[in-house]
Amino acid sequence: MAIGAVHAGPELEHRIFEVLQEAGTLSGWQGLGPAVARWAPRVPDLAPERDLDAIRRLGGGLLTPEDADWPASLADLGLSEPIALWVRSPHRPVPSIERCIAIVGSRDSTAYGAQVTAEIAYSLAERGLSVVSGGAYGIDAHAHRAALAGGTGPYPTIAVMAGGVDRYYPSGNEELLRSIALQGAMISEVPPGSNPTRYRFLQRNRIIAALCSVTVVVEARWRSGALSTAHHADGLSRCVAAVPGSVYSANSAGCHRLLREGSAVCVTDAAEIAELAGASGQNLPTESTGKRADHDGLDLQDLLLLDALPLVSPTTAEKLCTVAGLSLTSVLAGLGRLELMGLAERTNGNWRRNKRT
C-alpha cells in the first residue's frame, strides 16, 4: 500500500485511518510524507464506519483493488488508480472494459445532439453494452435515459459521480439517478456525503475514460469537460470517437477539433461504435452501400463502349469502333457482354443503350 504516492481526496482518509490505527498513535503519520500530512487536519472528522453503513443502506458496497470484482481496466491509471470505488447498484461486478462505452458531451446539448445521443445509447444498450457517463445534464442525461430504455443486459448504464453516490447532483437529475442506481450503477471514488467539487469533476473524468474501451464525444464546445475525458481516454490508449455535426454549431466545435487533430475517429451511428469496441466480430456493422450503378464492375473497354452507345437511335458496330476508339473485335465482344448484362440492346443489327429502370 503506497500511501505517499497517491492523489489527493477523501478516499485517502480511510487508508490514513487504518495507518493511524496500526501505528497506535497520532504521531505515526509524520513519517509518511506530505500527501498524508495534508490530511492530518481532517483526521478528527473521519468516520469510515459511518460511510460503510451509508453505502450498505443505499444497497451498494465498497470495492477495493484487492477485490476480485475490481475493474481490471482501472489498473491502466497507474499511480492515479482509485483507492476504492463506492458502488451503488444491485449488481456486481462492473462489466469488463469491452462491454463499456462512454458517451460524453455538453451540458447544454442541442436538439441534434440529444437525438444522436439517444439513438446511439439506446442501440448500444440494446446490444447488451453498458453506456457510461457522468450523470450531468445534457448529453450525459440523454445517454443514461436512452440506455435505460434500450437496455437488455444487467448493466445498461453506469453514472460515474464526482460527489458521493448518495448525492443527486445535479438535483434536476434525481429521478434519473435513482433509476440508474436501481437498474445500473452509480459509482464514485469519494465516500457517501462528499460534495462534488470542480477538482472532483476533473478527476472523475479519468475513471470514465479508464472503465471504457471507447469514449464517444457527441457534442462538445471548443473547450469542454467532455474533451478532458477524451484526452484521458487518449492518454490511456483507449479509442476516442467523435460525432460530426454542422460547422455552424458551437456545440460541435470540440468534436471537429478532435477529428481535425486526429485524436478521434469519426462515428455516425451505434454500429460503428460497437465495431470500435468489439474485440470479436459480433458487433460488426452492416456495410452501408449506395445504389448499384449500371457501370459497376465494367472494365475500361466496356466502359468506353457503354459511353459510346447512343441512347435513342441504334447505330452500327463499325460506327461504335470510331466513337469508342476500339477495334471491331473488341466492340463485338463487348456488345455481347453488355447485352448479357442488360445494358445494350440490338435492333435490326444496330445497337443502343438499354436503359434499365
Added chain:
Amino acid sequence: MAIGAVHAGPELEHRIFEVLQEAGTLSGWQGLGPAVARWAPRVPDLAPERDLDAIRRLGGGLLTPEDADWPASLADLGLSEPIALWVRSPHRPVPSIERCIAIVGSRDSTAYGAQVTAEIAYSLAERGLSVVSGGAYGIDAHAHRAALAGGTGPYPTIAVMAGGVDRYYPSGNEELLRSIALQGAMISEVPPGSNPTRYRFLQRNRIIAALCSVTVVVEARWRSGALSTAHHADGLSRCVAAVPGSVYSANSAGCHRLLREGSAVCVTDAAEIAELAGASGQNLPTESTGKRADHDGLDLQDLLLLDALPLVSPTTAEKLCTVAGLSLTSVLAGLGRLELMGLAERTNGNWRRNKRT
C-alpha cells in the same frame, strides 16, 4: 514521346497524327502497339488545325508539357499525365499548386452544403487563392460562383471540364462557365468539340486532384464522383479535407466516410483549409479560443483552494486547510495568489470567492 504507354482519349489523336505524318504512311502505326492501333479508325476524322483555330477563337491556347507554363504539379500523374491542356482563359500560366484548392461535392447539394461551400470559396478567393472545381451543378457551381465574387487574384477560379472548353456542360451553367472563362479559366485535356462522357468525367477528376495542394470535399454521398477526386488526391499524396455535417444527411455520408477511414482531415472553415495549403505561414488561421475560465492556469493546490473557498460567508484560513486538505502555509500563500488574480477576497481576516463578472 512514349505513345504506347499512355491512356486512351482523343488527346492522343494529335500525337498519332504527328507520328503518322512522320512515318509518311498509314502502315506506320502498326508497329506502335495496341493503344495507338485503337485510334487508327479515327484518323480520317482528325483535324488538329481546326481544333487549334477553335481554341484561339475562344481566346485560349494549347499547353503541352514542353511549355514553360505547363503546370509542374501534373508531372506527379506519371504515365497518366495529360498530353496537352486546352486552356480557355485571358491569363497564363495556371497558378502553382500551393495557390490551387479543389472544392468538390455532390451535384444535388443541400442548403447547408451550398452555404458552407460559398463561404469557404469566397474566403479562399479573397485570400488570392484559386478555387478549382468541375463546373457541374451543386457544390461545383456554388464554389465557382462564390470564388468569382470573392476573387482578388488574377485566377479566382478554374473549371476543369470533362468535354471541350467550348462546351457549356451542364447547359444550365452556361452563364457561369462563360464568366469563369473570362475571369478565371476553363481547362480540358480533350480538344474543343469533344463531348463529355462518363469515362472523361472520371479521368477529369485526376487533373483536378493533381493541380491542387488540397482537395476539399464539402458534401458527398456514400458513393460519389467527389470521392473519386479525393482518392486521386490521396494517391498523389495531396492533402484531402472533408467538411463534416449532420449524421442524418446522406449528402455528408461520403465526407464522414473519408474522415472515418482516416483519408481526410476535418475542416470547418477557409482558414483551416488555407493552413493546409500554405507552405509559408501567411495563411495560418487565427486560433479559435473559448472564453477564458476563472481557474485557467491554476496549479493543483490553488485549484483545490479555489474549490474550497465559500461563495457567500467568508471563512478562516484554518477552516480552508481542513476543507482543501492543505497545510496552513500552502493555504496562506495560495490565498495571496488568488487575491492577486482577483479570485479571492478578504473580509475582516476571513476569506471567500470573488466572483468576477
